[in-house]
Structures are given as structure tokens and as C-alpha cells.
Amino acid sequence: MYVAAKGGERAIENAHAWMAEMRRGDRSVPELTVAQIREQMTLAVARVMAEGSLYDPDLAALAIKQARGDLVEAVFLVRAYRTTLPRFGASAPVETGRMACIRRVSAIFKDAPGGQVLGPTFDYTHRLLNFALMAEGAAPEAPVAEPAEAETPHIAEFLGQEGLIQDEPSGAEIPPDLTRTPLDFPAPRALRLQALARGDEGFLLGLAYSTQRGYARTHAFVGELRIGLVAVEIDIPELGFALEIAELRLTECETVNQFKGSKVEPPQFTRGYGLVFGQSERKALAMSLIDRALRWEELGEDFADAPAQDAEFVVSHCDNVRATGFLEHIKLPHYVDFQSELELVRRMRREAALASSREVAE
Amino acid sequence: MTADYNFAYLDEQTKRMIRRALLKAVAVPGYQVPFASREMPMPYGWGTGGVQVTAACLTPDDTLKVIDQGADDTTNAVSIRNFFHRTAGIVTTEETEAASIIQTRHRIPEAPLSEQQILVYQVPIPEPLRFLEPRETETRKMHELQEYGLMHVKLYEDIARHGHIATTYAYPVKVAGRYVMDPSPIPKFDNPKLSDCAALQLFGAGREQRIYAIPPHTKVVSLDFEDHPFDPGHWDEDCALCGASNSYLDEVILDDAGGRMFVCSDSAHCRTRRKAGHVGPLGAPYKEEDA
Amino acid sequence: MTGMPLLRVAGLSKSYGRRVGCTDVGFDLWPGEVLGVVGESGSGKTTLLNCIGGNLAPDAGKVVYDTRADGLRDTLAMSEPERRMLMRTDWAFVHQNPRDGLRMAVSAGANVGERLMAVGARHYGRIRGAALDWLERVEIAAERIDDRPAAFSGGMQQRLQIARNLVTGPRLVFMDEPTGGLDVSVQARLLDLIRGLVRELGLSAIIVTHDLAVVRLLADRLLVMKDGRVIEAGLTDQVLDDPQQAYTQLLVSSVLQV
Numbered sequence: 048m049y050v051a052a053k054g055g056e057r058a059i060e061n062a063h064a065w066m067a068e069m070r071r072g073d074r075s076v077p078e079l080t081v082a083q084i085r086e087q088m089t090l091a092v093a094r095v096m097a098e099g100s101l102y103d104p105d106l107a108a109l110a111i112k113q114a115r116g117d118l119v120e121a122v123f124l125v126r127a128y129r130t131t132l133p134r135f136g137a138s139a140p141v142e143t144g145r146m147a148c149i150r151r152v153s154a155i156f157k158d159a160p161g162g163q164v165l166g167p168t169f170d171y172t173h174r175l176l177n178f179a180l181m182a183e184g185a186a187p188e189a190p191v192a193e194p195a196e197a198e199t200p201h202i203a204e205f206l207g208q209e210g211l212i213q214d215e216p217s218g219a220e221i222p223p224d225l226t227r228t229p230l231d232f233p234a235p236r237a238l239r240l241q242a243l244a245r246g247d248e249g250f251l252l253g254l255a256y257s258t259q260r261g262y263a264r265t266h267a268f269v270g271e272l273r274i275g276l277v278a279v280e281i282d283i284p285e286l287g288f289a290l291e292i293a294e295l296r297l298t299e300c301e302t303v304n305q306f307k308g309s310k311v312e313p314p315q316f317t318r319g320y321g322l323v324f325g326q327s328e329r330k331a332l333a334m335s336l337i338d339r340a341l342r343w344e345e346l347g348e349d350f351a352d353a354p355a356q357d358a359e360f361v362v363s364h365c366d367n368v369r370a371t372g373f374l375e376h377i378k379l380p381h382y383v384d385f386q387s388e389l390e391l392v393r394r395m396r397r398e399a400a401l402a403s404s405r406e407v408a409e
Numbered sequence: 410m411t412a413d414y415n416f417a418y419l420d421e422q423t424k425r426m427i428r429r430a431l432l433k434a435v436a437v438p439g440y441q442v443p444f445a446s447r448e449m450p451m452p453y454g455w456g457t458g459g460v461q462v463t464a465a466c467l468t469p470d471d472t473l474k475v476i477d478q479g480a481d482d483t484t485n486a487v488s489i490r491n492f493f494h495r496t497a498g499i500v501t502t503e504e505t506e507a508a509s510i511i512q513t514r515h516r517i518p519e520a521p522l523s524e525q526q527i528l529v530y531q532v533p534i535p536e537p538l539r540f541l542e543p544r545e546t547e548t549r550k551m552h553e554l555q556e557y558g559l560m561h562v563k564l565y566e567d568i569a570r571h572g573h574i575a576t577t578y579a580y581p582v583k584v585a586g587r588y589v590m591d592p593s594p595i596p597k598f599d600n601p602k603l604s605d606c607a608a609l610q611l612f613g614a615g616r617e618q619r620i621y622a623i624p625p626h627t628k629v630v631s632l633d634f635e636d637h638p639f640d641p642g643h644w645d646e647d648c649a650l651c652g653a654s655n656s657y658l659d660e661v662i663l664d665d666a667g668g669r670m671f672v673c674s675d676s677a678h679c680r681t682r683r684k685a686g687h688v689g690p691l692g693a694p695y696k697e698e699d700a
Numbered sequence: 701m702t703g704m705p706l707l708r709v710a711g712l713s714k715s716y717g718r719r720v721g722c723t724d725v726g727f728d729l730w731p732g733e734v735l736g737v738v739g740e741s742g743s744g745k746t747t748l749l750n751c752i753g754g755n756l757a758p759d760a761g762k763v764v765y766d767t768r769a770d771g772l773r774d775t776l777a778m779s780e781p782e783r784r785m786l787m788r789t790d791w792a793f794v795h796q797n798p799r800d801g802l803r804m805a806v807s808a809g810a811n812v813g814e815r816l817m818a819v820g821a822r823h824y825g826r827i828r829g830a831a832l833d834w835l836e837r838v839e840i841a842a843e844r845i846d847d848r849p850a851a852f853s854g855g856m857q858q859r860l861q862i863a864r865n866l867v868t869g870p871r872l873v874f875m876d877e878p879t880g881g882l883d884v885s886v887q888a889r890l891l892d893l894i895r896g897l898v899r900e901l902g903l904s905a906i907i908v909t910h911d912l913a914v915v916r917l918l919a920d921r922l923l924v925m926k927d928g929r930v931i932e933a934g935l936t937d938q939v940l941d942d943p944q945q946a947y948t949q950l951l952v953s954s955v956l957q958v
Binding site: 054055056058059123126127129130131226227228229230231232233359363368369371372373374375376379380381382383384386387388389390391394395398 | 477
Binding site: 553554556557558559561562565566568569570633634635636637 | 780781784785806807809813814815823824827828846
């Protein structure tokens with residue numbers, strides 16, 4: 048006698064228990080600590096903070112541990128947590144011009160005030176697996192130098208002095224918050240940048256790459272890439288002045304792009320912009336290229352049918368938590384709808400068989 | 410760090426925001442109202458829209474039923490029911506008649522609903538025109554100007570190609586003579602129940618950030634042609650367990666040889682019938698331990 | 701017949717930044733009349749057509765149309781829903797590239813039937829019947845009704861576009877280089893078809909072209925445009941056989957008479 052399948056509840060409990068076991072792995076191996084992840088997987092932590100839209104290295108590290116290293120799952124955990132956090136106010140815009148840079152490079156000038164500071168980068172490493180890392184050993188010590196005294200002004204400012212590069216419109220207007228208002232098209236640049244800042248690094252990497260290969264090429268030069276600490280300040284009306292409440296590590300990228308010149312403007316360099324939590328160069332670069340590609344309309348350029356130019360396409364699909372949710376939901380039961388399709392296909396095949404047997408008879 | 414959740418998880422501000430969207434939706438039947446969907450503890454695609462709508466409607470006196478594919482015991486229904494049990498502490502039930510709020514994925518319960526009930530649907534893609542026109546800017550205009558010709562073009566193509574309208578679920582409807590709406594992926598068999606329903610029907614799409622509604626006793630018409638009228642479909646078989654001849658049936662494969670049986674998708678409906686003494690061709694008299 | 705022109709255009713101007721598209725164009729169009737607009741590329745004729753036809757917003761001017769229901773209306777002052785409805789029923793726009801005026805992803809039958817369905821036709825058999833009727837009129841074989849336009853030749857696509865536009869019985873048709881990109885023999889056939897339909901249905905039309913042979917065959921009257929202005933206007937035969945302006949003379953003389 049058929050008994051309807053039951054026990055969904057027990058199945059879920061057992062699934063969770065088994066997963067907890069797999070997360071821990073071989074118990075003879077020491078357990079990973081959140082502090083270890085925070086300290087030694089900083090780039091993964093940076094990605095989770097950036098895409099989770101929440102700057103908290105400990106929480107990001109915890110999420111990575113809980114998610115067994117699946118970064119999109121970790122981003123989901125961080126975002127869900129973020130939803131529950133109360134908001135006390137908004138900070139003043141951060142002054143990236145006053146960043147204490149640990150890394151600062153420019154591809155458009157050989158040198159500039161502030162210097163070319165290579166910083167902790169993989170750029171010139173030889174990608175040879177270092178088997179020495181399989182054993183734990185003494186941490187390498189880097190040589191120390193005197194910190195730079197002077198500030199490091201933005202390179203774009205020098206181009207701006209000659210009028211060679213377009214001004215970025217400065218607005219007193221507070222941009223809408225993507226996490227609090229429903230997405231609407233056409234989306235203004237501020238909203239697009241928010242979406243890109245928390246967009247999936249892989250997706251944006253591919254799109255940026257596509258622009259370099261001719262899908263709406265923007266002739267990008269890296270005007271400046273800087274990584275370092277910036278102060279976050281918040282205005283306290285009761286005190287009458289601003290207080291520094293935090294220091295964030297940010298990556299900022301400004302690209303310089305050639306303007307083809309429209310019927311209305313003499314030629315000028317144009318800009319792409321990227322800003323990300325943590326040390327996230329790939330993301331910041333990708334963001335700049337895509338930001339610039341999406342600006343085709345306001346710059347009077349042609350729509351070349353390139354995916355990176357299509358704001359609705361880019362912004363709707365760069366959110367990896369939304370994307371994976373919808374992608375993976377196809378694993379859920381769909382048998383009721385499938386039943387309807389089954390019935391239709393069976394019916395159409397019956398009709399076709401009937402029709403062909405009638406033909407044979409004639 | 411422990412988190413103390415507000416009743417039904419969402420904070421009151423968020424609930425207020427969702428209720429405002431719901432009120433707009435009820436005022437304009439079938440119109441998709443944008444709302445700022447929150448990141449919930451379950452993934453987009455797992456019913457976050459439905460969960461947010463339910464959370465905004467729940468009061469401590471409510472009784473909640475959650476079904477998926479018509480059954481209370483499918484994994485996601487279990488998961489959502491537990492979520493509300495944990496965050497709202499309300500009474501939950503598997504009996505359709507006992508529930509004041511029913512959250513559903515992909516089915517409408519067989520038992521007629523009452524004016525005391527709210528039916529909350531989980532919606533993946535709220536836009537009925539989406540697969541004909543991918544741009545939101547364009548589909549918005551089409552709704553605004555009632556330019557629904559493209560919808561009928563699709564139905565025409567189906568008939569030209571297959572001899573039938575080939576849409577079997579998420580079958581588009583016209584609500585109160587104005588907006589064309591996607592009723593969520595319910596089988597077309599359920600479409601007639603949308604019309605003149607005594608309960609309030611609410612639709613939540615979390616990932617796509619849209620809410621829409623059908624107020625009680627509203628006329629809802631499935632799109633068709635005069636000479637190819639809407640056909641909800643029917644079954645040649647009855648439910649093997651309870652003998653129901655007009656409920657939606659799930660096909661269950663029994664053995665390697667392809668033997669199969671058909672059973673009510675709405676598990677509560679089936680159980681109610683069996684309790685009342687109905688027995689289907691492969692069923693046995695109802696026993697309490699089967700519940 | 702109201703004794704009023706079907707369409708009265710006045711002071712129509714459009715520029716792109718410092719570049720002039722068209723400037724201060726005005727004319728009347730009567731029921732059943734075909735107006736040709738000729739000039740070289742850059743003369744402003746396509747801009748003019750798009751401004752009148754509702755695809756582009758002009759900077760200045762009036763486009764007064766004698767609607768069936770509401771009398772004389774300035775279409776530029778209409779609300780968007782009204783204008784879009786007009787463009788789907790009483791007006792038709794035949795694009796130079798048929799791909800711009802067709803749905804390439806649906807069948808020929810659906811392409812022709814769409815405007816009917818858009819204004820409420822709900823009987824599949826009758827819609828299909830109307831589509832078959834129109835395919836026949838534009839000389840497309842009936843058995844191609846379920847084929848997609850991508851499978852059609854350029855000439856066939858153009859004829860399909862015409863059928864798609866005419867199925868709701870518009871009174872005013874805009875055509876942008878209708879024979880552009882087609883072989884000479886195909887052009888001839890298309891022009892014959894258009895001429896037949898225009899006469900049979902009593903259509904008014906505004907046809908933009910750089911090809912004088914097209915206007916010779918189809919147009920009752922002619923506007924000659926240069927640098928955004930109308931420099932000469934009159935009956936087709938008069939303008940082509942006895943051009944007054946130097947530019948018109950140049951235009952006429954530099955074309956092989958077909």
C-alpha cells in the first residue's frame with residue numbers, strides 16, 4: 048500500500064547535522080579559528096565584506112568559517128545579518144584623498160607626488176607553488192621605512208588642472224540606498240555604482256574583460272589605484288563637530304578613458320570609478336571599466352549592443368545572492384508544474400500519433 | 410552574540426513599508442507595486458517575497474498554514490513553517506479550514522476559502538511579459554498603456570505551432586478587466602479558483618521586489634481566444650487514495666516497470682476526504698496513525 | 701470629406717546640437733495623396749519623417765492630423781498613450797530596414813496579426829484568416845504563414861512589413877526608403893505593389909527617398925530638401941520635368957532615368 052512520503056522535518060534536521068560534521072572535517076586536524084581566517088585569508092574576508100556590504104572583518108571571517116569557504120554563501124550570511132542591524136545615521140563621505148596608502152600606483156605617469164608605492168601585491172610574484180607553506184614556519188618580516196609625511200593627492204587632479212579630464216559632478220544630494228529602495232530603471236550613476244560595489248567579482252571581471260576585447264571598448268588607462276586606510280567621520284549635531292568613529296581599508300581605482308568627442312564637446316578624457324571595501328584590486332578595476340561603459344548615454348556615445356553597456360542587464364544580474372538564490376531554487380520541488388507539462392506533451396504526442404495513423408489509413 | 414527577533418522577524422518599519430505596498434496593491438488589482446525587499450535568512454528563490462508578506466500580515470492571534478506543491482510536509486514548507494514558529498510563536502496548522510493565513514508555493518488549496526482568510530503566494534517572476542520582453546522599462550510602459558497585444562501573439566504562436574496554447578502553469582490572467590498578471594507558477598488547473606475568491610490573495614516576489622494583489626470577489630479571467638477557450642485541464646483518473654475526481658493529482662512512479670498512481674497534490678484535502686470515509690481504488694480506510 | 705487636409709505640418713524644426721536636422725518645414729497632405737520627400741543623405745528628409753511620424757520629438761512646429769473620432773488634433777501635443785494608439789491604428793510606419801519594423805522572433809502570421817490583437821481581436825481563426833488574406837495581397841505564399849521573417853528574402857520581409865502595417869486599415873502611411881537595399885527587379889515589384897495598395901485603399905502616404913524613380917512612380921507631389929530646408933515643391937511631374945531651383949536641376953540631371 049502506498050504511503051505518502053513524509054518526514055520532511057526529520058530530513059532537514061539530519062541534513063543540518065551531517066553538514067555540521069562535514070564543516071568540521073577530520074577531527075584530528077586542529078579547528079580553524081575565526082582569527083586565523085581574519086588574519087591569513089584577508090582577501091577572502093575583503094570580498095565577503097565588499098559583497099556583503101558590511102565592513103566587519105570578524106563577522107566576515109565567521110561567515111567564511113560557517114559557510115565552509117563558499118564565499119557566496121558567506122556573503123549571504125553577512126547580508127542577512129546586516130538586515131537586522133539598526134541604523135544610527137550616515138557618515139560624511141570618506142576622503143580618499145587623505146588615505147594612508149599602503150599601495151599606490153599609476154599607469155599614466157612615471158612618477159607623481161606621493162610616489163609609486165608597490166605595496167603588498169601579487170603583481171610581480173612568480174606563480175610557483177611554494178611548498179614551504181605546507182609546513183608552518185616563521186613569518187617573513189618585511190623591511191620597514193619611514194612613513195611618508197606629505198599627503199598623496201589624486202592623480203586625476205593634475206589632469207584636471209589642465210582641463211584635460213572631465214569634472215566629476217559633485218552633488219549635495221544624498222544618493223538613494225540600494226538596500227532600502229526597490230531598484231528602478233533607468234538607474235542613476237550613484238545607484239549603479241552601489242550595485243557594482245556589491246556585485247559579484249567574477250561576473251564583473253568577465254564583463255570588464257569583454258570591454259577590453261571590443262565589446263564597447265573604453266580605452267582604459269589606470270589613472271590611479273590606491274589601497275589604504277581612510278577615516279570614517281560622523282557629524283554629531285549635539286557636539287557641533289564631526290567625530291572619527293572608524294578606520295576602513297579601501298581600494299580605490301580611477302581609470303582615464305579616451306572620449307571620442309561628440310557633436311557637443313571638445314575632446315576630453317573621461318573617467319571610470321571603482322571603490323571597494325578591503326584590498327580588492329580586481330574588483331575595483333572591473334568596477335571602473337564597467338562604470339565607464341555604462342556611461343555611454345550621458346557621454347553621447349553610441350550603443351554598441353555590448354552587455355557591459357546595458358545597465359539593466361548588468362545591474363539586474365551582478366547581485367550574486369539574488370543570482371544564486373534563483374539559480375539554485377530550481378532544485379526545489381517543481382513537480383506540480385512539471386505534471387501539467389507532462390500532460391500537455393503526452394496529449395500532443397497522442398494527437399500526433401492519431402493524425403499520422405489517419406494519414407496512413409487514407 | 411544572540412539576536413532577539415521582533416515578532417515575525419521583520420522590524421516594524423519594514424512591516425509598515427510592506428503594508429503600504431500591500432494597500433497600494435489591493436487598491437489597484439493586479440498591478441505590480443515595487444517594494445524594497447529585505448535580505449531574509451532564506452535564499453531568494455526560496456520564498457522570501459511570500460515570507461515578507463506573511464510576516465507583515467501576521468498577528469499573534471493568527472493561525473498559519475504553509476504548503477509547497479500543495480503539501481504541508483514538503484521540505485521548504487516545513488522550513489518556512491518552522492521559521493514563523495520560531496520568530497512569531499503563532500499557532501500553525503495543516504488544516505486548510507483552520508488557517509487564517511495560508512502561504513503557498515505553486516498551488517491553491519482545493520477547499521474553497523473564506524472571507525476570514527488570506528492566501529499568500531510565493532512568486533519567482535512577477536512580470537507576465539518578461540519572457541517576451543526582457544526590459545523592465547518596456548514592460549512597465551506596456552502595462553501603463555494596456556499594450557497587451559504581445560501576450561496574445563504568444564498564444565497565437567502556440568496554437569499555430571502546437572494546435573494548443575502551450576502554457577500549462579503561470580498562465581496569464583486579466584484582473585478586474587485591467588491588468589494582465591502572472592498568478593505565480595500554479596498549474597492552469599487552479600486558475601478558475603483565482604476569480605471571485607472570498608479570501609484576500611496577496612502575491613510576493615522578493616528577489617524581483619514586487620508585490621501585487623487580488624481583492625476578494627474580483628473577476629479574474631484567463632487569457633484565451635474565442636475559438637480556443639481557456640481549458641483548465643482535467644484528469645482521467647481519480648485520486649488513488651481518496652477517490653477525488655476533481656482535485657489536482659500528483660503522479661507517483663511505483664516501480665521499475667513504469668507502474669504509476671495518481672494522488673491528490675493537496676495532502677490536507679486528501680486526508681479530510683479519507684477521514685470522511687472516502688476510499689480510492691488503491692486506498693485503505695482511514696486510520697488515525699496515518700495522519 | 702471635411703474639406704480639410706488630412707495632415708497639416710507647420711514650422712517643423714529639429715536640430716542636433718549645432719547641426720540642423722530640418723528647419724521650418726510646412727506642407728499639407730490631402731486624403732488619398734502621396735507626397736514624396738527627396739534629397740541626398742543629410743538633407744533632413746529622414747529627420748522630417750521621424751518627427752512627423754512620432755519617432756522623434758521636434759524642437760518646434762505643429763503636426764495637425766484629422767483624426768476620425770476627435771477632429772483636428774496636434775499630434776505633438778497628444779499624450780503618449782494617445783499617440784501610441786494612433787501609431788498602431790490610423791498610422792503606419794514602414795522602416796527602411798524591415799528588421800526594424802518586424803518581430804523577427806515570431807511567425808509571419810503573428811507579425812500580421814499583432815496589430816489586430818493589440819486592438820482587441822480575440823478570434824484565432826479570424827486573425828489567421830486576416831493574416832492569410834494580407835499575405836496574399838502582398839504576394840507572399842500562404843504556406844509561409846508560420847515561417848519566421850528571418851527565413852524570408854529582403855523583398856519578402858519588406859512586403860511582410862507592409863502587410864503588418866496595413867492590416868488595421870490606417871489612413872496615413874510613412875515610408876522611409878522602402879526600396880533601399882533591394883535588387884532592382886525586386887524594387888520594381890515592390891513599387892507596383894505599393895502603388896496598387898495605395899490606390900485600392902485610398903491611402904495617404906509620405907515617402908522619403910533619394911531615388912527619383914520611386915517618386916516618379918508613386919508620388920503625386922514632391923518636396924525637395926537640401927540642408928534641412930524645403931527648396932522646391934510641386935507636382936511630381938512638374939518638378940522632375942521642369943525643375944526651377946539649381947539644386948533640383950542637379951539632382952534630376954545626375955540620375956539615370958529608369
